[in-house]
Amino acid sequence: xxxxxxxxxxxxxxxxxxxxxxxxxxxxxxxxxxxxxxxxxxxxxxxxxxxxxxxxxxxxxxxxxxxxxxxxxxxxxxxxxxxxxxxxxxxxxxxxxxxxxxxxxxxxxxxxxxxxxxxxxxxxxxxxxxxxxxxxxxxxxxxxxxxxxxxxxxxxxxxxxxxxxxxxxxxxxxxxxxxxxxxxxxxxxxxxxxxxxxxxxxxxxxxxxxxxxxxxxxxxxxxxxxxxxxxxxxxxxxxxxxxxxxxxxxxxxxxxxxxxxxxxxxxxxxxxxxxxxxxxxxxxxxxxxxxxxxxxxxxxxxxxxxxxxxxxxxxxxxxxxxxxxxxxxxxxxxxxxxxxxxxxxxxxx
Numbered sequence: 001x002x003x004x005x006x007x008x009x010x011x012x013x014x015x016x017x018x019x020x021x022x023x024x025x026x027x028x029x030x031x032x033x034x035x036x037x038x039x040x041x042x043x044x045x046x047x048x049x050x051x052x053x054x055x056x057x058x059x060x061x062x063x064x065x066x067x068x069x070x071x072x073x074x075x076x077x078x079x080x081x082x083x084x085x086x087x088x089x090x091x092x093x094x095x096x097x098x099x100x101x102x103x104x105x106x107x108x109x110x111x112x113x114x115x116x117x118x119x120x121x122x123x124x125x126x127x128x129x130x131x132x133x134x135x136x137x138x139x140x141x142x143x144x145x146x147x148x149x150x151x152x153x154x155x156x157x158x159x160x161x162x163x164x165x166x167x168x169x170x171x172x173x174x175x176x177x178x179x180x181x182x183x184x185x186x187x188x189x190x191x192x193x194x195x196x197x198x199x200x201x202x203x204x205x206x207x208x209x210x211x212x213x214x215x216x217x218x219x220x221x222x223x224x225x226x227x228x229x230x231x232x233x234x235x236x237x238x239x240x241x242x243x244x245x246x247x248x249x250x251x252x253x254x255x256x257x258x259x260x261x262x263x264x265x266x267x268x269x270x271x272x273x274x275x276x277x278x279x280x281x282x283x284x285x286x287x288x289x290x291x292x293x294x295x296x297x298x299x300x301x302x303x304x305x306x307x308x309x310x311x312x313x314x315x316x317x318x319x320x321x322x323x324x325x326x327x328x329x330x331x332x333x334x335x336x337x338x339x340x341x342x343x344x345x346x347x348x349x
Contacts, residue, residue: 035049049300049301050097056340057348064103065081068114102147102151110159129172149191151192155220178214199219217254220258222259230319248291252291252292258295266323299327302331
């Protein structure tokens with residue numbers, strides 16, 4: 001209730017007006033915010049963005065290092081995704097982050113992210129299994145204790161839409177990888193990320209089987225209508241969280257991405273995004289840390305128009321472009337949206 005009252009107050013304010021001092025209920029779930037790592041900005045800018053996210057009150061953070069990046073081919077390793085001085089794991093711990101969620105995708109959305117020389121082999125081929133183990137050996141010295149959650153895939157169900165015979169072989173690989181990693185780091189929790197839709201409606205049996213021996217269920221969540229990138233009513237978050245918890249079959253959840261576009265061209269607005277944030281925080285408080293290990297809001301800032309065009313191959317007014325260019329809690333120029341103010345206030349009760 002306090003959060004809804006705060007939302008009403010915020011809607012009556014511009015971003016440079018003071019926020020009335022109304023404390024929301026405390027958040028016990030670890031919150032993260034995805035940084036705007038687009039590749040178009042100098043790497044030195046990223047440190048400042050991670051500092052700003054920490055200043056918001058986020059104590060969790062996530063990063064990714066695809067298998068193909070860490071081990072491009074053969075016995076060649078490149079650990080800079082984990083060790084670079086701008087957003088490497090040691091940098092994140094030095095900034096104060098207490099929980100790091102690391103995705104090492106074998107599948108990244110609809111594409112294999114494997115070393116080039118073995119990318120054609122079945123997931124359960126002995127050579128593939130051994131090579132993934134070797135990569136885990138190679139990175140052990142670069143993983144600080146704060147890396148408490150690791151995923152071995154990003155929205156993997158989108159790959160299986162056109163490779164539907166490979167679920168079982170992938171499950172074999174990730175279960176072996178989990179067992180091997182747990183022997184090296186017993187306290188690290190392991191999962192595989194699917195979409196919310198894949199877990200709850202498109203492939204519920206397959207995703208449940210994939211998660212059977214994982215430590216947590218990891219999802220990305222954007223409440224969209226079935227006709228593309230147009231968002232559902234913000235109020236759907238309440239029903240959707242119930243679906244997540246039911247589908248997790250008693251395992252804790254990690255929300256790798258949790259977002260809502262603000263583009264007017266999609267029938268949304270900054271007000272709708274703010275309502276979604278308020279209702280999301282209500283549900284996060286309700287579920288608590290026993291159900292939610294980490295929630296990472298996507299994302300801190302909007303991507304630039306040029307970069308949004310590059311990654312979507314669309315332009316202003318087209319749905320995918322509008323979606324990808326309006327998910328931020330801030331506009332690309334750094335101006336805060338209402339959802340930014342609401343989350344910041346929730347993280348500083």
